[in-house]
Amino acid sequence: MLSFNWPWLFLALPLPLFVYFLIPAKQTMQSQVFAPSLMMLAEQRQIGAQKPSIVLYILMALAWFCLVTAAARPVYVGEPKPIIETDRNMMLAVDISGSMSEEDMAVRGRLINRLQAVKVVLTDFIAKRKGDRLGLILFGSKAYIQTPLTFDLQTLEQLLNESAIGLAGKQTAIGDAIGLGVKRLQSLPESNRVLIFLTDGQNTSGEIDPIQAAKLAQQAGVKIYTIGIGADELVVQGFFGPRRVNPSRDLDEKTLTEVADLTGGQYFRARNLEELNQIYSFLDDLEAIESDKQVIRPEKSLFHYVLAFALGLATVIFMIQQRWLNKLIDITSPNKEKARV
Known part of the structure; x- marks a missing residue:
């Protein structure tokens, strides 16, 4: 629908009529008196015949209307x-x-590393979190805030995809990462504070014990969902042929389960990409996005189109008037030359 921000300005539309009818015409006095002649009378008749047409007045009225509308x-x-x-x-x-x-x-059918699998699944999870503020913590031997809490999900996704293995060190500081997440969340107004924690190992670095960090999260009202990633069995080629190994032997499931239980969250086990995807789908439903409560009506400004049309009409009017004045000059110039003679 069409609307106007300042509709009261349409009261200015009859202004040119008021000026025309209410302000008296200026009387001009001629300082010299010229003797009339037949040639001067003919000139006045020719000038009187070259009056602006009704079309010019219509264009002027339309241009004024467009200016007021703009x-x-x-x-x-x-x-x-x-x-x-x-x-x-x-x-x-x-x-x-x-x-x-x-x-x-x-x-x-192609093997990829664990971080690549996390990136694949998290990309889709992040895209579904519209309306939430998300932050990203990357941790190894140390824990770092890669992205503070933000609504800019595109930037967060880009920084996640740019992360590299070993960037924060080779070891695993689970307690420090949990503590950093709690610190970022506890200073915010109370709402659904959630930390989704993903690791494939056990606490081998850092200054805070994971259980102590979980108790701090419990006091701050932060719910932690922990995810242990890594396959239970992998076939590798050895000197005596293929053999089966457990690549997740260092995963501390007991600690991750206790951390989740202390904070009211849940522990998940992701042995392959399908399970990891199912976990994040479950989290998406568990921490579901609230229904829409507000609406907006987008507005597009149109005044510049109307103003451009008014300027175009003004140009046409100017060209018409110039042509009319040129005709007057062409008519009067020969008579002036004769009068001087």
């Missing part, structure tokens, strides 16, 4: 669109220690 700031108001708002704060903690380079995840 000043009233016309806008096109579109269809209502929902605003997704949840006030949910969620931190993603991703292990990038040296063990995440283990290639025990398969995609289309």
